[in-house]
Amino acid sequence: MKRRVAILISGRGSNMAALIRAAAAEDFPAKIVVVISNRADAGGLEKARASGIPTATIESKSFGKDRAAFETALQSALDEHKVDLICLGGFMRLFTTGFVQRWYGRMLNIHPSLLPSFPGLDPHGQALKAGVKISGATVHFVIPETDAGPILMQGAVAVRDDDTPDALAARILEVEHRIYPDALRLVAGGRIRLDGDTCKTAGSAASDATLISPAAG
Template identity: 45%
Template sequence: MSKQVLGVLCSGRGTDLQSIIDAIGRGEVDATIALVLTDKPDAYALTRAEKAGIKALCIDRKQFDGRQPFEEALIKALDEAGVTLVVLAGFMRILTPYFVRHYAGRIMNIHPALLPSFTGAHAHRDVLAYGVKVSGCTVHFVDEGTDSGPIILQAAVPVLDDDTEETLGARVLEQEHIIYPKAIQLYCEGRLKVDGRHVRILPAQK
């Protein structure tokens, strides 16, 4: 099986990107990152990519007249780089069906809550407001809804009585950095089978 080629989309610090770069460096993820894309020119993810010798581009949404021209530019860059799996790592734009259909079954995202609960951009705030005792993170395939695609892996994190968004977010992020590379490697090994809403993890080949 040929090695998967990743295109990683980020909007901010790029800590999930760094966890993937590090996992590849340790030989835990059998893939290459061909391209890092951001939608913000000041995203630190660009610096992380540069330090790792990975091609990085900013495609600024503000420079486009509408969502489709913006997504067309994303697709052009990803396709030209030969990307086979799109990895959303803190990409703070909702992708339209136009983009999702182009990469159907080949887009992953990580969300900082246990889906299907607490979707959207303010998961930690919503978790604390609701008073749940357990939160966590979810890696899922991206479909045409918001945080609604089939779930690949999840990790649970206790919610403490004195938690703030920052303290809870820091503990969840530690788990993100563990399970996102694992999910990518399962994809690279061809071990993820999607059956409706269910993602079956197939046994490793001997």
């Protein structure tokens, strides 16, 4: 039976769209049953509706700083749609520890850096300032700490000498669209095992792929 997934968004829903496309495949082990936004003007809502996905809006602004009250309304929507797994796709709202613990091992997030490096805001600017030669994106389980939690999957790109934050972000976004659906496939398919603070993957093909940047040739 396919796992029932809710995607939470606050904006354009770029990763949301990638997940919806992947889940449309007959053999994908998850079904996107609802897209929920905390902003009524989120562009991703219309994209979801155009794809035939039910949507809901729970305006976080009206709850002010009362995160618990917002989460009660959110949980009601999740319960209504019988959600098994949550994918955060640019969801700009922090959760309480209680909500995160309730969904531990069942709530995924994607961050545009190779965590644990460059968490938080402006990861691309952070990467360029640090002078790293490789950056990328990370799918991880959500824990109370921001941009932390057991790492499910990572994808990398080379950082160019002439990169700007926007140029680097565009290349990493392509990686995000590849690895987020793959990570959800692993989780929904029951192929991920949490071993303390790390994820173990059952039946994954060994890879000797190496990315070295810059090339010394």
